[in-house]
Amino acid sequence: MRRCIGLDVHREFAQVAIWQDGKVRQAGQITMTPEALRLFADSLAPSDEVALEATCNTHAIARLLEDHVARVVVSNPQKTKAIAEAKVKTDKVDAAVLAQLLAADYLPGVWLPDEETHALRRQVARRAHIVRQRTRLKNRVQSILHRNLVPRCPAADLFGRKGRDWLSGQDLPVDERQAVEALLRQLDFHGEELKLVEAELARVALASEDVKRLMTIPGVDATVALAIVAAVGDFRRFSSPQKLVTYLGLNPRVRQSGGQPASHGRITKQGRAHARGMLVESAWVAAKIPGPLRAFYERVRSRRGMQIAVVATARKLAVLCWHLIVKGEDYAYQRPSLTAQKLRALELRAGVPSRRGQRGSTHAYNLKEVRARERALSEQAELAYRQLVADWQAKAPATRVGTGAATGVRL
Secondary structure (H helix, E strand, O other): OOOEEEEEEOOOEEEEEEEEOOEEEEEEEEEOOHHHHHHHHHOOOOOOEEEEEOOOOHHHHHHHHOOOOOEEEEEOOOOOHHHHOOOOOOHHHHHHHHHHHHHOOOOOEOOOOOHHHHHHHHHHHHHHHHHHHHHHHHHHHHHHHHHOOOOOOOOOOOOOHHHHHHHHOOOOOHHHHHHHHHHHHHHHHHHHHHHHHHHHHHHHHHOOHHHHHHOOOOOOOHHHHHHHHHHHOOHHHOOOHHHHHHHOOOOEEEEOOOOOOOEEEEEOOOOOHHHHHHHHHHHHHHOOOOOHHHHHHHHHHHHHOHHHHHHHHHHHHHHHHHHHHHHOOOOOOOOHHHHHHHHHHHHHHHOOOOOOOOOOOOHHHHOHHHHHHHHHHHHHHHHHHHHHHHHHHHOOOOOOOOEOOOOOOEO
């Protein structure tokens, strides 16, 4: 006999509601401890189904319950509007609504990553947090200098060796000097933590074929590739690149009703924000490197402006990532010496011993003629893309007579 169980999860407890034979009953609360959850899991039948909303401890709860029941559905809170917009909202009502939606097969579930992907997500998030902390500390030092009318540092990096020597010689009030020294100590601490995290991530990247394949794309380094792989997990769970674009929130909002034409707005910004931001940063770099991606960026920029063009390029990068991983191919227009340089930098970050004085895999990158030859090939690919677009636009199909199914506009 089918039972659907809804859990309204909090940090200390979870409210339980059970749907059976069209009726919902409350089953009390369970504490959020491993022992209590195991007892609760043992009380469930193999045919039971459990639903809960995604929150901080959802992954651990789902992993503990999934071996005892038929399925565990973790719903996206943004899509469970029946709970969010309810006039009467209590823990019992939320649990009951989850059970009813699950029974009606109307509960949108989210994908649960495996333990390896989940650990990679935590490491990537930790690195991003440390980087944000370092940025805040640097900004606070800059604000101290600004409010004390200290001119700009002549060194390229204020927080490098030359920059710190210059900073130590500036005339600052005693309290401001103490604040700067405290901020620099914190910055050094976070810098050491960042080195440890990046070394671990580098070892993970070297063991991942997907990460190394994505690094063949211009503008995508190990940090970006790791962020994308951590966010997506298994690329093959998306049947098309458009679904991956939607998952990353790079698809435009569309509103259409009745006979009115569809209205396209800004991107949805749903899904993994960090991976989306990494793709946008890579798009800025790819837009400056010769190749089809730069030609695409400039074509969109000429019509829609710089901001829309870089987001469109980020979307193109997401589509490209899907094709490379699913088809198991490297980027066709990569620069081999640059890819080797990226991989060697990754090895050094992971702790692989350096081989000074020996000709290694990155020797070709040091030769100007090799870099010039690869750049010429990239420029040739860019010209081929521009010519392809020009021919495609010149051979646009003739205007058809009829009514568009999507817009209702006569064509």
